[in-house]
Amino acid sequence: MRRPGATAPNEVTAADVTADLARFQATILDQLGAVGLPTDGVLVDLDERERLLSILGGAVERLPEQDRGRSLYVSKMIVAAAVGLFDAALNYLWDETVNELRQRVIGYDLGYFYDVAILGAMRPYFTDATDLPRVQDVELLRACREIGLLSDVGFMQIDHVRYMRNHASAAHPNQVELTGLQLATWLETCIRQVITLPQDPITANTGRLLRNIKADRLDAAAVGATASFFEGLPTDRADTLAQGFFGLYTDAKRTAVVADNVRRLWPELWDLVSDDARYGFGTRYGRFQASADTDLATAARELLDLVDGAEYFPEKIRVVEIDAAIDALTTAYQGWDNFYNEVAPARALEALIGAQGDVPAALSDKFVRAIVKTFLGNGSGVSNAALPSYTLMLGALTPNQAGRALRAFTDPEVASLLSTSTGRRQWTSLLDVLEPKLTRSDDRALYDAVRAFSGTPGQLHRDSKIAQLAQPGRRHPRGRATDRRS
Numbered sequence: 001m002r003r004p005g006a007t008a009p010n011e012v013t014a015a016d017v018t019a020d021l022a023r024f025q026a027t028i029l030d031q032l033g034a035v036g037l038p039t040d041g042v043l044v045d046l047d048e049r050e051r052l053l054s055i056l057g058g059a060v061e062r063l064p065e066q067d068r069g070r071s072l073y074v075s076k077m078i079v080a081a082a083v084g085l086f087d088a089a090l091n092y093l094w095d096e097t098v099n100e101l102r103q104r105v106i107g108y109d110l111g112y113f114y115d116v117a118i119l120g121a122m123r124p125y126f127t128d129a130t131d132l133p134r135v136q137d138v139e140l141l142r143a144c145r146e147i148g149l150l151s152d153v154g155f156m157q158i159d160h161v162r163y164m165r166n167h168a169s170a171a172h173p174n175q176v177e178l179t180g181l182q183l184a185t186w187l188e189t190c191i192r193q194v195i196t197l198p199q200d201p202i203t204a205n206t207g208r209l210l211r212n213i214k215a216d217r218l219d220a221a222a223v224g225a226t227a228s229f230f231e232g233l234p235t236d237r238a239d240t241l242a243q244g245f246f247g248l249y250t251d252a253k254r255t256a257v258v259a260d261n262v263r264r265l266w267p268e269l270w271d272l273v274s275d276d277a278r279y280g281f282g283t284r285y286g287r288f289q290a291s292a293d294t295d296l297a298t299a300a301r302e303l304l305d306l307v308d309g310a311e312y313f314p315e316k317i318r319v320v321e322i323d324a325a326i327d328a329l330t331t332a333y334q335g336w337d338n339f340y341n342e343v344a345p346a347r348a349l350e351a352l353i354g355a356q357g358d359v360p361a362a363l364s365d366k367f368v369r370a371i372v373k374t375f376l377g378n379g380s381g382v383s384n385a386a387l388p389s390y391t392l393m394l395g396a397l398t399p400n401q402a403g404r405a406l407r408a409f410t411d412p413e414v415a416s417l418l419s420t421s422t423g424r425r426q427w428t429s430l431l432d433v434l435e436p437k438l439t440r441s442d443d444r445a446l447y448d449a450v451r452a453f454s455g456t457p458g459q460l461h462r463d464s465k466i467a468q469l470a471q472p473g474r475r476h477p478r479g480r481a482t483d484r485r486s
Contacts, residue, residue, distance in 0.1 A: 043084030052081055052180025059188040086178040090169035097190045101140055102132045104149050109210045115247030117143035120327045137162055138334050146240045148203030152412045154193035159416045161186050163379050202237055213261040227268040239277040242269055250299040270307040279362035282312035286320045319360045325349040326370050333374050339383040346386035350393055357396025368401050372408045379420040394433045402437035407470045409460040419458030427457045445469055
């Protein structure tokens with residue numbers, strides 16, 4: 001029997017681990033030095049690694065035992081961190097997060113995810129799980145948030161880890177020094193917000209509904225029950241589900257069962273869909289026509305005719321061109337080498353809307369969101385060559401559009417940008433541009449409150465007074481505005 005405080009003969013103590021790590025460090029650095037390779041700054045200090053290993057167990061304990069056997073990248077993260085490669089550890093942590101999100105997407109509804117994640121003409125080129133790696137990380141996070149696989153809070157926290165992975169991990173050259181506390185905190189965040197996050201009721205019910213639509217024709221009772229479920233949907237979730245229905249119906253491989261079910265459910269959902277989404281479906285119909293996609297255009301027209309949606313058709317073909325230009329700009333902004341690639345689509349969009357900023361009503365909100373985000377940058381900087389175009393387009397905003405731009409901080413993606421130094425700097429410039437355009441009393445009150453806010457811009461959405469001031473006005477009956485011109 002061991003005396004109190006004694007250790008078993010084969011038990012490994014913290015001191016043993018530290019000694020082993022110190023010996024490994026001395027050995028590997030000696031070998032590097034012997035062949036003339038750098039040794040300074042290669043490995044994180046031993047004290048910092050000890051600190052990480054002492055707190056890492058608490059984070060790992062949150063990972064259910066049944067999930068640990070498949071968490072290969074968590075093991076790689078811990079090993080990399082233990083030997084002093086914190087930047088590589090962060091990269092492995094992100095690999096684990098992305099891998100888990102992809103598995104959740106596959107287990108939920110892959111087609112629904114692609115309908116939400118992939119913009120415009122590229123959608124037909126994403127069909128099965130082998131295409132998932134081609135979805136950019138930023139789009140993976142956005143679509144997972146929109147379909148309910150990530151919460152708004154989870155999205156912002158995971159998006160911060162994504163930002164740090166891009167700017168402080170071994171994925172790209174950098175001089176950022178990471179701490180053990182940061183790594184442990186990010187691991188816990190990924191475990192809580194992705195790996196162990198349960199589906200909320202709306203997400204779970206939506207998944208079941210999508211499976212039922214594909215399985216068999218819905219009877220009257222099922223349609224009635226589904227309509228009741230629709231009544232409880234927030235507007236953003238109704239919009240996302242409508243995108244899924246639209247994708248199902250316009251899919252060239254749809255079955256007759258799917259087509260019948262969507263036709264029965266579409267009118268029940270339509271009353272809950274926002275004007276922005278409705279105009280979006282009308283614009284997609286126009287794009288199908290313009291590109292001579294006859295089958296797609298016919299299917300889209302059938303759905304819109306089913307709900308008397310002719311008022312949401314494009315006013316002219318220019319809408320299609322501007323919509324495509326906004327998509328091209330958004331794609332460039334979210335892709336690699338964005339500072340270079342944003343320039344051409346930014347100038348093209350500027351030319352399309354003209355000096356007066358003539359943006360069709362159908363695209364006004366989408367246009368404002370795109371220009372605000374690109375003007376704010378991506379956290380690490382702004383496309384300086386495209387900035388003059390963004391500034392000119394912001395300068396041409398109408399008072400209504402300026403009010404929408406002022407409320408951009410309520411978007412989780414924008415709130416995440418505003419937590420960065422670049423976002424904060426650009427936000428101040430944005431407010432200067434918007435100030436003379438705000439004519440409505442509610443916009444002025446919100447502007448004054450935003451200017452007086454003592455916290456950082458990334459915290460604006462959490463302030464209850466500001467959140468109340470930022471609430472949009474009441475919707476017109478059936479969700480249709482009386483004047484969409486901005």
